[in-house]
Amino acid sequence: MSTYSRKTKLKADCPMERALNVMTGKWKLALLCELNRRNARLVDFEKKNPEASKRTLAQQLGELVKDGIVQKKDFQVYPKKVEYSLTSLGKELIPVIQKMGEFGEKL
Amino acid sequence: MSTYSRKTKLKADCPMERALNVMTGKWKLALLCELNRRNARLVDFEKKNPEASKRTLAQQLGELVKDGIVQKKDFQVYPKKVEYSLTSLGKELIPVIQKMGEFGEKL
């Protein structure tokens, strides 16, 4: 059984595909659900998702940031402390994935 | 520039991820949108999406069938004629992707 999750980059020339691209990634829904509950740090995600590699979590968070869904707050301390949270755009994504969840119940 | 669209298979242990898996694939949204408009045959999809290979279109249709989103009607003639259409479950998916589309407008 495979755990390969992402399929392929969509054509991205239509809004639905752009939206789908933003959410598609093995840990992105998990990250978004957690961020919907509370702001969190990379370590927090590592603890919550021990199956995921730190590299992937950091990368997928980075993509969410780049897409404007998530924002970082760098506390500029040592040892480093960086907190992630949903942007206002990111908050608008929550009802969308909830609707997906309702549909997913039927699968 | 790449057009790789699908990311990786999600963990599929939660409804949202199951739903996302069903939609994720380079041509699936295109297939679903077309099927929402009219029933269609493989050739029709080939004409509508000349960028896609027949192999991929057939394969992604097959996945949608396996997931219960799309159904086939085989006319048992020669040359072959097979028509694809949305199942009732598939029709329930339409409003979900429309909601995604609304969100995608903001990206």
Add this chain to the structure above:
DNA sequence: CAGGATCCAGTGCGATACTG
């Protein structure tokens, strides 16, 4: 015309190790 079977390039992501 539907749809396999092959072959192959590009990508997702896990493991691991390293830095400031």
Add this chain to the structure above:
DNA sequence: CAGTATCGCACTGGATCCTG
């Protein structure tokens, strides 16, 4: 701690060919 670099493997999906 956060973040990056490297390596390696599994998967997506394009091209092409073949059959009934």
